[in-house]
Amino acid sequence: MKITVLTENTISKNIEKSLAEKLKAEHGLSLFIETENYKILFDMGQTKLFLENAKHLNINLKEVDFAVLSHGHYDHGGLPSSENDFFGISGFLSLNKTSPIFINENAFSDNYNASKKYIGLDKKLLKNPDFMQQVIFVGEEKEIVPKIKLNACNKNEKIVPINTDGLCQLKNGVFVPEDFSHEHYLLIEENKKKILISGCSHKGILNIVNWFKPDILIGGFHLKSLDTENQNDIKILQNLGEKLLETGTTFYTCHCTGESQFAKLKSILKEKVFYIATGDKLVL
Numbered sequence: 397m398k399i400t401v402l403t404e405n406t407i408s409k410n411i412e413k414s415l416a417e418k419l420k421a422e423h424g425l426s427l428f429i430e431t432e433n434y435k436i437l438f439d440m441g442q443t444k445l446f447l448e449n450a451k452h453l454n455i456n457l458k459e460v461d462f463a464v465l466s467h468g469h470y471d472h473g474g475l476p477s478s479e480n481d482f483f484g485i486s487g488f489l490s491l492n493k494t495s496p497i498f499i500n501e502n503a504f505s506d507n508y509n510a511s512k513k514y515i516g517l518d519k520k521l522l523k524n525p526d527f528m529q530q531v532i533f534v535g536e537e538k539e540i541v542p543k544i545k546l547n548a549c550n551k552n553e554k555i556v557p558i559n560t561d562g563l564c565q566l567k568n569g570v571f572v573p574e575d576f577s578h579e580h581y582l583l584i585e586e587n588k589k590k591i592l593i594s595g596c597s598h599k600g601i602l603n604i605v606n607w608f609k610p611d612i613l614i615g616g617f618h619l620k621s622l623d624t625e626n627q628n629d630i631k632i633l634q635n636l637g638e639k640l641l642e643t644g645t646t647f648y649t650c651h652c653t654g655e656s657q658f659a660k661l662k663s664i665l666k667e668k669v670f671y672i673a674t675g676d677k678l679v680l
Contacts, residue, residue, distance in 0.1 A: 397586055399614065399678040400453055402426040402446040404650045408675040418452045420445050421674045424471040425595060425616065425651045428455050431586055434541065437463040437495075438582060438593055439472040440484040447487050449674060462496045462540060463488060466595025466615075467579035468503035468517050476518040486518070489526050498540060500548060501533040502578035510562025512571065534580065547607075548580040554603045561621050563598075574598070583608060591680060596652050602636070605643050612680060614672070616651035617661075624656040633657060637664030648672050 401408070403426045407416050424441035428450065437460045440446050450457050465473050465485070474484015482490045485497065507516035521527045532538075539545040563574040576598040584591045592608050594601075594615030601617045619636075622629040637660065640647065647669040649658060658671050672678065 397432075397584070397591065397680045398430040399680065400428040400430075400455060401650070401672050401674050401676045402428055402449050402453070402455070403441040404672065404674045406655070406673040408673040411675045415452065415675060419449050419675050422471075423651075425466075426472075427593065427614070428453075428457075428460075429584075429593070431544070431584060434461045434544065435459050436461065436544075436582075437488065439464070439466050439595055440474055440488055442471045442475050443483045444481070444487040447482070447491065453675065457488065457491050460488075460492055460495045462498060463492075464546065464582050464593075465497065465499045465503060466581070466593075467500065467576065467598065468505060468507055469515050469596070470517060471515075472595050473499075473503070473517045476514075476520070484518070485521060485527065486524075489524070489530065493526065493530075495530065496532050497527075497530050498532050498534050498538065498546060500546075500578045500580050501535055503533075505578055506566035507574065507578070508564050508566060508571065510564070512564075515563075537580075543585040545583050546580045547583065548577065549599065549604070549607050550575075550577050552603070552607050554600065555606050556600050556602050558598070558600055558603075559618075561618065581608070583610070589680070602639055605640065605645055609643070610645055612646050612648070614648045614650075614678075617649055617653040617657075619657040620652050620654035622654070622657055624660055630660065633660045634664065637661045641665050641668060646670075648678060 425439045426441045426446035427438040429436040477483040537547040560573045564571045582593040589611040591612045592610035596616045596618045
């Protein structure tokens with residue numbers, strides 16, 4: 397399996413300078429996944445950078461067999477935009493007219509951040525006939541093809557409580573804490589390995605690892621709000637790192653984990669955790 401990071405918050409330091417100068421980064425995530433039999437687009441960032449970066453990385457998104465949206469936040473599915481902006485999902489639709497897009501049935505809920513700013517998906521998509529023709533709304537779980545499936549784990553027992561970090565939803569005119577029911581995870585079994593792809597791991601990285609017990613997990617950990625100069629937050633990261641180390645899983649993290657937070661985890665997990673950035677290519 398090969399995974400290319402089309403867009404992430406940072407540019408890789410592990411690629412040639414000439415390529416790095418062409419690529420652009422943003423707060424968002426988009427991954428191009430190549431299994432033995434399928435080409436998968438996982439998330440689409442917040443603008444059309446994933447389209448532009450794909451060209452520089454010699455990736456033809458018209459060849460994507462299917463796309464997956466991890467959850468209903470704009471930095472994974474695109475900012476609300478005009479008809480000509482082609483951000484996120486709209487950008488993919490402008491390029492690929494046939495591939496199904498798997499999205500959780502709750503993805504278009506009214507999602508807001510702690511400042512009560514809307515951070516959800518562009519609801520104009522629901523009136524776009526091209527989108528409605530290509531979208532496949534997924535419930536609790538879905539086998540896309542043999543050995544590749546989605547699971548939201550909404551009914552699974554949690555070993556640690558969800559930290560909403562102030563994120564909320566507007567329901568019946570009232571803001572309530574997020575339950576992240578719109579987030580699901582892509583599990584790929586290949587070459588006797590369980591590889592799990594997660595967008596932001598909002599339901600808690602320890603919960604997710606406990607549910608799937610993957611050999612490899614790729615995605616954000618949603619730790620950026622932790623202050624690496626605050627002793628209480630340092631203890632939280634220390635405890636998290638120690639528990640993740642016990643799982644035996646190898647982690648490739650990015651995006652909402654945060655660079656300083658990653659550095660703390662790296663000091664504990666050593667060669668069991670790596671940071672991936674725009675332009676990086678993983679061969680697993």
